[in-house]
Amino acid sequence: xxxxxxxxxxxxxxxxxxxxxxxxxxxxxxxCLQETKVIDADFPHTPFTDLGYQTYIYGQKSYNGVALIxxxxxxxxxxxxxxxxxxxxxxxxxxxxxxxxxKFSDIQIVNMYVPNGSEVGSEKYEYKLRWxxxxxxxxxxxxxxxxxxxxxxxxxxxxxxxxxxxxKGRENKVMATDIERETxxxxxxxxxxxxxxxxxxxxxYYSWWDYRSGGFSRNRGWRIDYHFLTQSLCDRATxxxxxxxxxxxxxxxxHTPVIVTID
Amino acid sequence: xxxxxxxxxxxxxxxxxxxxxxxxxxxxxxxCLQETKVIDADFPHTPFTDLGYQTYIYGQKSYNGVALIxxxxxxxxxxxxxxxxxxxxxxxxxxxxxxxxxKFSDIQIVNMYVPNGSEVGSEKYEYKLRWxxxxxxxxxxxxxxxxxxxxxxxxxxxxxxxxxxxxKGRENKVMATDIERETxxxxxxxxxxxxxxxxxxxxxYYSWWDYRSGGFSRNRGWRIDYHFLTQSLCDRATxxxxxxxxxxxxxxxxHTPVIVTID
DNA sequence: GCGCCAGCTG
DNA sequence: CAGCTGGCGC
Numbered sequence: 034x035x036x037x038x039x040x041x042x043x044x045x046x047x048x049x050x051x052x053x054x055x056x057x058x059x060x061x062x063x064x065c066l067q068e069t070k071v072i073d074a075d076f077p078h079t080p081f082t083d084l085g086y087q088t089y090i091y092g093q094k095s096y097n098g099v100a101l102i103x104x105x106x107x108x109x110x111x112x113x114x115x116x117x118x119x120x121x122x123x124x125x126x127x128x129x130x131x132x133x134x135x136k137f138s139d140i141q142i143v144n145m146y147v148p149n150g151s152e153v154g155s156e157k158y159e160y161k162l163r164w165x166x167x168x169x170x171x172x173x174x175x176x177x178x179x180x181x182x183x184x185x186x187x188x189x190x191x192x193x194x195x196x197x198x199x200x201k202g203r204e205n206k207v208m209a210t211d212i213e214r215e216t217x218x219x220x221x222x223x224x225x226x227x228x229x230x231x232x233x234x235x236x237x238y239y240s241w242w243d244y245r246s247g248g249f250s251r252n253r254g255w256r257i258d259y260h261f262l263t264q265s266l267c268d269r270a271t272x273x274x275x276x277x278x279x280x281x282x283x284x285x286x287x288h289t290p291v292i293v294t295i296d
Numbered sequence: 297x298x299x300x301x302x303x304x305x306x307x308x309x310x311x312x313x314x315x316x317x318x319x320x321x322x323x324x325x326x327x328c329l330q331e332t333k334v335i336d337a338d339f340p341h342t343p344f345t346d347l348g349y350q351t352y353i354y355g356q357k358s359y360n361g362v363a364l365i366x367x368x369x370x371x372x373x374x375x376x377x378x379x380x381x382x383x384x385x386x387x388x389x390x391x392x393x394x395x396x397x398x399k400f401s402d403i404q405i406v407n408m409y410v411p412n413g414s415e416v417g418s419e420k421y422e423y424k425l426r427w428x429x430x431x432x433x434x435x436x437x438x439x440x441x442x443x444x445x446x447x448x449x450x451x452x453x454x455x456x457x458x459x460x461x462x463x464k465g466r467e468n469k470v471m472a473t474d475i476e477r478e479t480x481x482x483x484x485x486x487x488x489x490x491x492x493x494x495x496x497x498x499x500x501y502y503s504w505w506d507y508r509s510g511g512f513s514r515n516r517g518w519r520i521d522y523h524f525l526t527q528s529l530c531d532r533a534t535x536x537x538x539x540x541x542x543x544x545x546x547x548x549x550x551h552t553p554v555i556v557t558i559d
Numbered sequence: 560g561c562g563c564c565a566g567c568t569g
Numbered sequence: 570c571a572g573c574t575g576g577c578g579c
Contacts, residue, residue, distance in 0.1 A: 043562055046561090046562065068562085095564060096562095151578080151579075189579090244579090245560050245561090247560090287560085287562095305569090305571075306573080309571090309573095333573065357574085358567090358572090358573045359569095359573075412569055507570035507571055508569095508571090509570085549572095550569085560579100562579090567573075569573105
């Protein structure tokens with residue numbers, strides 16, 4: 034089976050790219066989208082259903098929004114933190130639509146769009162850290178209910194210097210500070226493995242290139258989109274690849290898909 | 297020789313349509329554009345110069361803006377009222393970039409974008425009437441200096457009921473009120489002939505179809521784009537046609553070109 | 560740079 | 570309905 038993650042930066046603007054990619058990759062079972070940027074009432078279901086996919090969505094106006102595009106029906110769809118954790122101490126952490134989970138075969142798939150954090154020390158940065166801390170509780174609960182958990186999406190954190198084209202000064206840059214890395218590590222320490230690194234230990238592999246500064250042509254990217262798998266699931270993985278092709282198209286998303294293959 | 301007028305509703309958005317049209321109509325000597333909607337620094341010259349045209353522009357940010365696209369060099373380019381009339385009593389009438397004139401062969405071509413007027417009785421409506429009154433003085437001056445004058449562009453007035461798909465209630469509609477018609481008639485009475493009517497006396501011929509209400513497919517249009525010629529020039533005209541083809545393209549301007557042929 | 564929106568004009 | 574702007578977010 035294949036599971037893919039792709040921050041599409043507007044599902045409506047990118048609909049042709051996404052459908053073209055699905056047709057070129059017919060063996061992808063579940064595609065996890067982030068930054069759909071559309072309210073549920075306006076989500077473009079038919080392009081996907083016409084191709085034989087089911088859609089599971091959790092969107093809002095203008096910002097954020099996640100979706101699952103699946104060849105087969107998924108079970109137990111849950112959206113936001115509260116659907117898993119019950120009422121939140123800090124309900125603001127569920128105001129933005131960033132989290133959807135569902136069962137696919139024996140795997141609990143969690144599709145997320147971690148807050149960006151804007152600037153180090155900002156209110157948005159603090160929100161990001163609080164969000165990641167609550168994510169740990171959320172995943173603890175899911176792990177208590179499921180043997181195999183796959184979390185994927187746009188994590189907005191480069192977990193190692195190897196994952197940034199130029200790590201110089203990264204300590205003060207959002208998406209690369211020690212505190213962000215440590216807070217995310219606390220989450221991953223629950224038992225999640227970066228499956229991409231099972232197959233590739235070199236640098237120079239990225240999933241996001243800023244629109245600004247023409248970073249893609251010079252491969253000035255960051256690896257911030259991941260699949261993290263629980264150990265037994267990671268053991269079953271046979272490949273994890275970043276498909277840079279969609280980033281080469283006209284009017285591309287700034288992110289490109291990452292696909293994991295599991296036996 | 298052929299002279300064309302076309303309100304393109306943004307020269308940058310429409311650049312492909314315009315260049316395609318020029319290539320399909322290589323015998324057009326001068327194309328008069330309105331609503332270029334771009335400051336001079338950002339005008340797309342190269343698409344035109346690459347095709348062998350010269351460009352003469354008079355633009356502003358966001359709104360209005362006119363340009364002359366010519367196969368040969370034009371003489372005596374003058375922009376705005378003041379370039380012809382000297383200092384204006386009401387300088388606000390030159391704040392919007394709506395007027396460019398130049399000599400092509402023996403013909404003084406005046407390319408204009410008459411104010412729309414917004415709503416009857418509004419401040420913008422009064423501005424339109426004041427603008428047309430000043431236009432009369434402006435043309436009087438040009439007529440004193442030139443034998444053959446051609447004025448063309450988007451006049452934002454349907455000069456007869458025949459020029460509106462449904463003239464019912466037109467007396468209270470901007471672009472069709474008696475006062476607008478009379479004010480424009482005062483201008484045309486200087487000696488200008490509606491050359492289109494030299495060849496076609498029937499209704500049902502329009503140059504603009506509102507984007508709203510899907511008016512084009514039902515031919516719910518208005519004829520508000522004209523070539524008005526001084527008598528001797530009108531006598532030399534052998535054709536005047538409205539080319540509806542560009543209005544059928546995807547993402548079209550709401551106006552379509554009008555072309556006059558002069559021997 | 561490239562999405563989004565609201566608010567403007569026609 | 571389809572241009573434009575300015576402001577926000579990343």
